[in-house]
Every structure is written in structure tokens, then in C-alpha cells.
Amino acid sequence: MSQLIIVGNGFDLAHGMNSSFGSFSNSISSNTKNQWLLALKKRYIDTGYDTWYNFEILIEEITRKWFVDYFDIVVKKEDINIIIEEINSINTPYSQIAKALMDYLAKEDKQYYKKLDSISKVIREDSYALNFNYTKLLKQYINSKNIHYLHGSLEEEFIVLGYKYSPRHKGMPFEARLFEKEILREVLNYRRYLSNKDLKDDIFQSRMNELYENLHTMFSGLGSIWFDYPEELDNKMMDETSNGVTKATYGYFGIPFKTKLSPNLDREMRKERLQKISLELNDYGEKNDFKPQPIKLNIELDKIEELLILGHSLEADLELIDELLYKMVNLRAIKMFVYDGENEKSIDEKIKTINKVSDIAIELVSY
Template sequence: MKLFVIGNGFDLAHGLKTSYYDFKNYLDEENWAFLSSLESMYGLSVGGWMDHASDGMIKSVFENRLWKDFESKLSDIDETIIYSGEDIELGLEGGDIGVEDTLDDYWEDQYEFIKRLNDYLVYWVKQIDISNIVKKTNMISELSNDKFITFNYTLVLESIYNVDKYDILHIHGSLDKNDNLPIIGHGDKEKVSEMREVAREAKEEYNEKKYSIYNAIANYYERTLKDVESFIYSNKRFFESLEKVDEIYVIGHSFGDVDIPYFNKILKTVGDNTKWYVHFHELKDKLNYREILINKVGVSEDNITMLGSEDVFNI
């Protein structure tokens, strides 16, 4: 039995406009001010030169890197700058009284910002038209008993390849009425624990300001966390169905840090001897993806075969 792990490159190969650049254009039309805040807040601004880039390949590479890294940036707050009072205007310079309430209000605003971003994401996915796209690979057969894990929000597998929806797990949600809606969040559970520990130590040292700051940041991290362990547990029956998988095809996925725990779970479920066939779009990704599989996921080098786009898609 085969398992297909599908990433955004799969949808892009089918001509769908699902890159960060496309989402950026959507936000630009819907709410330019919100987009500006988003890119400055999380360091996603690509600079004015990107709007006039003549090399489409450079533009695509840069934008897709941003899309891959975006969720990890949700847990990339420089709390030391906040502690020093240099980053945000919170009125903390007047003393430590009310610091925790002030910061909780600030991070509540940030959380509401993420929820608004999530709403825009859902609206954007809903307007992506997949009705006119055609099959681009012969690897996927509706007659097989293969399983699919997709990190995409679209329903290309169900609608275009006629894959039974019960053989598909949408990691980040989808627009299917029986599935969770698309959701944005980070996967750094350790960051929550790290902030809680700093807050605990500060409390023991009677440093009220430091305690309040780190506790408030921990609250924010906790609310924007995608709990991978809980998700895997709630879908344990699907993961148990992967025990007989002997071949894994990873197509269009760029192995962002947020998603690595899912690959760890897959490896643990299927066993060490399963063969991994990994698609890469650009030559520079070939070595990078292989190293991630070996060093971060734990796949044996002997079990990895790299596949170029010509090996996967009908080009």
C-alpha cells in the first residue's frame, strides 16, 4: 500500500494560485492595511523590488519560502526586546503595576489579529476555482486502496482524482463540510513551556514585571498553538491504517519545521524499511530535503529516492 503526502507544490503544479504571493495579492485587494500590518509584524515583507522582479523563478522561490516559514514565525517573538521596552508602546515605563493586564490586552489584540487572518484565509480558499483543472500525474489511482495525507486546503484529490475522502487526512483542515476549516497556528509546543519556566523563575525571584511579561507571552503562544499531539491522537485510527504502507510518495511538500512532527509520526507508524520517494521542484531542494528526512525525521538514507518534477507530473 502507498501513502501520498501532499504539499502546496502539488496544487501549484495543477495551475492553482495557492502561493503566498497569491494570498498576498488577495489581501492587498481586500484589506491593504491588514496586509501591511501582517508583513511588518511577522517580518514577511518582500520589499518593493519584488513587485517588479523580472525573474519569475526568483520571485516564486522567495514567495514560497515565506509561505513555508509563515506559521513558524508565529512563535518567533523576541521577548527580550519586549522586556526591555523597546518593541511596543505599552506604557510600561511608569512601573510594574498592571503590567500583566496591559500585556494580556496587547496579546489578546494579537490573537484577534490571527483570528482575522484565519478568516481571510478561509475566504481566499473558498474563491480558488478548481473546476477547470485536469489531472497532472498518473501516480494517483482512484481504484487503489492508497492513503493520502495532505497539507493543502483545497479538494483537488477528492474532486479531480476521485479519491475517497475517507482515505484522505487534511492536516490543516479543508472546505469539506465534514472537515475542520483551515486554521493557522504554530507547532512550537516547547516555546510555551520555555516561557512558562522563565515566568516561574521570575515569580520565585519576586520580579513581577518579568513574570507578567513572560506569562502573557506564554498565554499568546498557547492560544496560537497547533497541538500536533492532540491532532494525531484524535486521528489515531487514520494513522493506524498506515501500518501496511510500504511506499511513501512526498509530492510538493517543502518540509517546514511546523510539519516535521507529522513525518516523525508517519515513520514511527510505517516502520524503518518503508521506501520514501520524495519530489523536488528545484535542484537546490534535492539535497536539502534528503538531509531533513535523514537528520530531522530519521529516515534511513538507503530508503530515500529523490524524484524530479518530470518523474511525477505530466509535463
């Protein structure tokens, strides 16, 4: 029976790793903490001693409130540069927090953690895993080649620490969207793409900087059409695309697609783009018509028969979980690990989340 495992922070916690935001918060420098608290205070976000470190929830709330002020200034036609500077004062401490979290977890990850018999009994070495953690602990149980780090890893020196997209963010300036998970996953995807190019460190960093300068293209919805082509090329492109564009079923785990263009026009547009962007970014963008790249898993989801959920809250990454469950058409069994004393409401919410897309009875297993 093919087995897929979804792993969240509860897995690391169950082994004794101090990987909670609460534990990490004690290691944050006073300067970074004060900058973060000041940014929250400016947006009238009231936090207590045990809520200021709910980073992923708060960064979404703080940027959303910032957008309300931004929109008000645009309507009144006031100086927009002031509010743009303010979003940078929000992004800076949050970036520092993400870096500090990596440093903190790197120390925790070096510790020895004993394997749990309860997990060893149900998990197989040839299982596939979607790991939302950044640590290497899961490698004690299954072949590392079968582990896909959806949110980056300490080894890669990049992690996805942010919030899922919401319709409430529509129209938000790109400066305020840098910590959307979908955008961070795109950055991670490109880092992985470049890592296979054997680039020198300075070239690698230059290419990453270039991506940030062009990310708004990939998330504009226009794809390759967005580039500033000469008028003649624009007219040719509009003539061809008006006769039909390749349609793609949107999905986080879908198949890349390209707009249908004649070979000659495709070559002309590529030549024009290469005067503005690097070969690496162009070739990467072409894979999906300069739209967000699907997540490549190398897992045949339609052959998965058993799903294990190890310490993931599900709600935080609901858009991915939903699509995974829909694609696992031959799923027969779901097992969800819970820890002693876990809040019943929390367990019920996870079950309800799964039941929205699957009617399979869920077996609860204790760590």
C-alpha cells in the same frame, strides 16, 4: 503494496492552482493588511514587499517577541492588562487573514484542474493520504474516504494556519499560543467530534466557545487534575494517583489514555465536572484524561510499504513527519515529487529530513 501519500501545497501548485501565500496576499483587504503590518512594526519585525505574507513564520516570531515584553512586565510587576490587550491586536488580524485565505482558496478550488499523468502513473485509488492542504483537488486521484485532512479543509470551514511548538514557547500565556498547530489541531478535532452529534448551530457554537475557555486545561500537562474539585475529592485523588498513574507513550498518533482511578472516585469526579462543563466537552476530554487528543488516522502505519511525498516541504510539520516515519516499520520505498527548476538546496533539505529517521534511498520523480 500499501501506499501512503503525504500531500502539501506543491501538489496544488503543480496543477496550476494559485494557492501560494504570495498569490493570496493580493486579495487581502487593505484594513486587515494594515493591521497586520502595524502589529509587525510594533514588534520591530522588518519585512519587505515579498516577506510580509510569510504568515506562519511571522506569527511565531511576533508572539515570541511579545512574550519577551510580557516576561519583562511580569518581573517588574507592572500592569499586565496592557500587554494582554496587545496580543489581541496581534491575534485579530491573523484570524482575519485565516478567514480570508479560506474565502480565497474556496474560489480557486472551484476551478477545473486537469489530472497529471506523472502522478496518475504512481498513485492508486485505494491509497491512503495525509493531506496538509485544505482543498479537494486530491479527490480526483484517490477515494475521498482514504484522505485524512490533517489541517482541516474548506469543506469543514476550519483550517490549521499556524506554527509548530518550540521549547522557546514554554511558559508563554495561553493567549499567545492560539496559533500553535497542536492547539489548532485540538480545536479541529473537537469540531469533528461535535459534527457527529447533530447539534443545532447555536449549540455547536456554544460548545466551541466553551472549548476555547478550557483549552488551557488540556495543554497544562495536568489533565483532569486541573479542575477545581472540592478539597475532599482532591485528597482522594491525590491518594490514588500517588500510588501509580497509567503511563502513556507520548505521540501525535498514539492511543488515548486515562489516569487510573477507582470507579467510585471516577464517578464522583465526573459528577463534579458536569456542574462546570457540558456533557459533550466532558465526554470528549475523558477520552484522553483532558490532555491533547491523538490524531485518529484509521491507517495501519506498520503495514505501509511505499511512501509518496507530493509537494510537502516536510520541515513545517517535522514533528508529525518524524513520528510517521518511525511508525512505518515495513516501509520499503520512498518517492518524492519535484518540479522542474526546483531549488536543489530545497530538495537536499527534504532528503536530509527524511534521512534523519530512514535510511531508505529516495527516488525523485518529476511532475
